[in-house]
Amino acid sequence: MTAALAVGAFLLGVVVVVWSTERLLEGMVGLAALLRAAPFVIAVIFSGLEAENVAVGVVAARSGHTEIALGTVFGGGSFLVCVALGLAAVLFPLRVRLPRGVLVLLAVTPMAGGLALIGGTSSRLAGAALLIIFVGGMAYLVRVSRRHDFFGEDAAEVREAAQRPGRWWRPVGLTVLGLAVITAGAELVNYGADSLIQRFSFPATLMGMVITPAAIEAEEVIRQAVPSREGRHDVAAGNLVGTLIYFVLFNLGLIALVAPVAVPHHVVVLDWPFLIGVTWLATAFLWRGRLTRWHGATLLLLYAGYATTHVLLGT
Template identity: 30%
Template sequence: MAWLSILSGLVLLTVGAEALIRGATGLARRLGLSELLIGLTLVGFGTSTPELVSSIEAALSGAPGIAVGNVVGSNIANILLILGLSAFISPIAVEPKSFRRDMPALVAATLVVIVVILTGSVGRYAGAAFLAAIGAYIIYAYRTERRAPLQPEAVRHEAEAAQTPSASAPAKALLLTVFGLALLIAGAKLLVTGSIEVALSLGVSDAVIGLTIVAIGTSLPELVTSVAAAARGKSDLALGNVVGSNLYNLLGILGATALVQPIAVPSEIIRTDIWILLLATAAMALFAWTRGKVERWEGALFTAAYIAYLGWIGVSA
């Protein structure tokens, strides 16, 4: 039953996120917001809603390991698994202007979050600061992309927003938004409840479940999308997607979760996983900076590293 609960939760999270994005985007268009702003905010946050509601539900359910492990594990999976597989299928070119703006922001956010995690907890003040930081980043990104409208990153954000159909009427958009939110809440409850049961039955900590099952599960939509794009020879957006997703996870998801419910960080995450996240982020920045692309062999190295990471978790659990 626990595994069925997890699978059902993942399905509801995926469907709910899609409905929420469509409904919220429809409402935003009715309010006259630009496609670029919609892409940077609603689409960006919308794709991270499975991680958001899962982490908040876990924190409220007294499972801080799942709450923090979901964020840390999702970011590790985004770099090593999603970016790794995408680059292995098709090398990823780096867009210089976006790289110079977004990668330093991600590295700085990773370092700041690690410093906070090393204190043993993420409190409401830290959560509020993280949310303020992601808000400032969105404003900065929006302004820079408005000044360079032909920049590939701006085109990507507008394309993401444009690909999300608007609702035919405000009432329909609102209904779709509420429906999506309801599915997300129900899916998160099923996922977290099932994950706690699996952790208890296997005799492992909730941090291990958060770093693996929950992290991979909530990242499945991005994984499928990125791998499919790479298979069609359109992997160039994968790096920007991973960098943006990781920023949202660290500052937006962890920030919102801590603001709702302060989080005690499990010691195993402090001992090992945050350092793996730091190494993965540094390796991504280094690979992208040298030669201006993420090569196929680097993607293979990332993928192998993720398999080894999962193996290590399995052995040490």
């Protein structure tokens, strides 16, 4: 395969999974409207669910691409917290008061990911445990939504989407279409990434932990920035909390359960601790009820150091 075809396959795969995810999310929101689901549940579960991340991670694990599979969890989580949240805060500072229990859940989530790292191989038992914790965490968030107007009156579009009845066949069709096309896109991403690694000798760790997560999760910057720009700070915070829970508990749990992978040493000593550290830092900022431009710049600088470390490790 030529370099142009490898790059083309990788970029096309990214475009396909992003596009199909939007169709899937639109379908699921429509299904939630038909089922009369709570607006908070729509915002956290449907905004947090990164189906393309799940698809790429599972396909990569089954194909033996360990770095990419774990990169969708740890690299993706670090990109979310540092780049998506950090850049959004630099552009539009975040002000939101979250329930203390939600902030504790946010801080504990990356620590739970260590269950899949024990013993050098992600075990199916650990995967099952993470999925159980995921269900418990989501149940807690649903319970919180009953006591709090989590997203306030500003999230008009979320509420409107939740209440719009629509025709039943449209959301069902979009959901099925999204799931089908996402899988094809994930295959392209992995095929292109594997070809790039072999042709250009990109370090597998750099490709798995930095390049691929950044390409797949680039849309998260928009998902964080746009709500803040429009004054919907609760929506932006909900996207952060929900997405990180999906990455670490659901994605990693599914990978460990479906296709256990060997855990590289750098994941244990660098990627996992880094995700814990930046998540704790972001939680500390949010504990005070705001995330300023300086806070966002700090997160971005930390990510630059993280990416640079992976570049140096690969040389």
